Amino acid sequence: MEKIGFIGLGNMGAPLAERLLKKYQLIIYDLDENNIKYFTDKGALACSTPAKLASQTSRVFLCLPTSTIVEKVVNGDDGLVKTAKKGTYIIDMTTGEPEITRKISNALMQEGINFIDAPVSGGPKGANQGNIAIMVGGTKEAFDLALPLLKIMGKNIFHAGELGSGNGAKICNNMSLGITMIAASESLMLAKRLNIDIKKVHEIMKNASGNSWPISVYPPLPDLIEGTPSNNNYRPGFSAGMMNKDLKLAYECAKSVSADTPLGKAALEIYEKFCKDGNDDKDFSAISKVIGGDAWDYPIE
């Protein structure tokens, strides 16, 4: 059975890797012993460094918290580049920075190694069910080569454009998500304060022009849609810290091309304060708690 490498088995990486595990011999690298044990128990082979992993396969997936960590895993002391053969494909599913993606890729190209960005959208639950969207940046040829493996992991797979475009599209998507999650919270909490049944307002907005992904799939208040973090004491899901990171990325990205993102910036400030107040690890939909103020007495752990 062909070996596939996977580095980064966190909230998002784990369910993605698990889908590959069903079809391929997985070789893995992660810093967390529990993550490693979970996968080796299911037949994956653990490597002690990225370099050792790259020596055994020509296809490596990364799903890491930031572009800076990706750089370290690729170019660090025991990085992938130390042993990766010519023709190796590195498919980076991290939500990263388009500029760093291009920098890493251009350097690897000199060694005959391909590096493309393929960040995902849809959350761990979607990843579990194979329902996520994947947005790929790279040549059409690289996209076509990655496609069969990506199809095991996701449903809607897009070739966003040249290298870095996957990250760019993801940043645009998640900036919209951060804003609309706050918008959904503001609207539902206003309804609550106006003494209108939240279930009715939610149902109305879902079927009218106030609709958005947070309203229709991932509402920030409990008892509206089953299986959401708001029904599970706001355990993530997708953490407020990660949303804060993505909004910061969007803001930096926008600044670098002189784009105007007033609500993106306002959303960043709201999430920044939320995280500073100690809520990094809550699901990002818990932002409704600060929007709600004292009008709403649902628990948050």
Add this chain to the structure above:
Amino acid sequence: MEKIGFIGLGNMGAPLAERLLKKYQLIIYDLDENNIKYFTDKGALACSTPAKLASQTSRVFLCLPTSTIVEKVVNGDDGLVKTAKKGTYIIDMTTGEPEITRKISNALMQEGINFIDAPVSGGPKGANQGNIAIMVGGTKEAFDLALPLLKIMGKNIFHAGELGSGNGAKICNNMSLGITMIAASESLMLAKRLNIDIKKVHEIMKNASGNSWPISVYPPLPDLIEGTPSNNNYRPGFSAGMMNKDLKLAYECAKSVSADTPLGKAALEIYEKFCKDGNDDKDFSAISKVIGGDAWDYPIE
């Protein structure tokens, strides 16, 4: 054939009234001669005052710009109340203020006249196709009585709750819409500046967590979905002036119940400036023009 009254044949009122016209003898009142002629040509009967209209029917629809105008039409010198019989139903489809709605209704109740709020969502195009959502505030009995007529006009008809709840739900919905329209503009324009194909980013967001009604139905940039105002030089549709009014309503409403709506307030400021700069009559999706700055050279008339 039973007579039904309709007052306010503007952008939204006209397509709603036209659907009723197919099943009932319509009697109408409007300030605009062209609006009147359009309907009398199709067999409607025009009245010179609201009072004359109310003397001929027991069911009257209103679809007016503001609650203040509704008050004038109901309680003014030649207002409905002058001639309306006991048992008359006034169904107000205006996006109005919950408090004024309750004030008008409570006074009418003394006269044995029923007044309920039933604002709509979905725009003139949706109204034309009978696809709009209608959110009704009033007793269950009043809702059930209005339902058969509302079903001629809309698809998703909700009993939002007691009197004023229709307006309240509409305000919550439209505050979300105003925010998400700006969010969609920011995301698509950021993509444009990052040199990513806007059509691809739009397609990605539509299928991912960045989705919203403006993305999936009513995008603020041209060449993404046919038949939208952005493909028609931003002729409304739903004007920036109306959105500005709704966001102002939401802000006042939120203040009155001490609700926190930071992005609703930020969106209001953006639309206020847009209108002050002379764009009241543009479709509200033209807000992408100021978000886009000089990155986008599509025409706006």
